[in-house]
Amino acid sequence: RSDRNNAIRSPTSIDMDHNDQDEVPTASLGTWIFLVVVAAVSFWSQATVTEERFVPALNVIANIFNIPDDIAGATLMAAGASSPELFSSFVALFITHSSLGLGT
Numbered sequence: 001r002s003d004r005n006n007a008i009r010s011p012t013s014i015d016m017d018h019n020d021q022d023e024v025p026t027a028s029l030g031t032w033i034f035l036v037v038v039a040a041v042s043f044w045s046q047a048t049v050t051e052e053r054f055v056p057a058l059n060v061i062a063n064i065f066n067i068p069d070d071i072a073g074a075t076l077m078a079a080g081a082s083s084p085e086l087f088s089s090f091v092a093l094f095i096t097h098s099s100l101g102l103g104t
Helices: 002-008 011-016 029-064 069-095
Strands: none
Touching: 029 069
């Protein structure tokens, strides 16, 4: 009799018997510690590279073109930060003739 009742039940009533929250994977403490360490190392390495390489390069460019430090910091740093996106848009638009570069 129970097989017959299961065959008659609609798919939505069968799905309602299943609790999705029971199968949500949780991360262990070691995983969280690993993720925090990776994030900290990533932020530290980005700050180090920026301070040791990017800022001196901006100072050289600003000195060559006689640009004040405030303007150089605002414009050249913004241009340097967005140059990968600009480069990929130019490649998509002019080299591969894709519509990816339009509107971005």
